Amino acid sequence: MARFEELNDKVSLAEQMQTNEDGSIVLINVFTVDPAEEEALLAAWKHDADFMRAQPGYIATQLHKAIGGSGTFVNYAIWESVDSFRNAFTSPEFQKRIGGYPESAIASPHLFKKLAVPGHCVA
Secondary structure, eight states: OOEEEEESSOHHHHHHOOOOOOOOOEEEEEEEEEEGGGGHHHHHHHHHHHHHHTTTTTTEEEEEEEEOOEEEEEEEEEEOOOOHHHHHSSHHHHHHHHSSSSOOOOEEEEEEEEOTTTSSOOO
């Protein structure tokens, strides 16, 4: 099972999930894993992603792997709202799936919203 560590020690994911932000949100989840357990992490992530894709409010996700032999991964997922993410994340089925991650895995999820900064954003 993955161990969770907050990405921001001032605001937890649980606190973020209680907010009423308007519009879509982005989940950024940084995973670290022993390189010997990368395949197990990928299998667990795919299992979770398959579940999330079927949930109301899901828009898209991508997984990125660090280069140079690093055991770091970044998951980027877009949701229609905080509510839709919270409902999927706290569902009993998803909570069971979290147990499928390898012992060395550490997950650091955090929620974000896109900012419109003129001249500095790529669509």
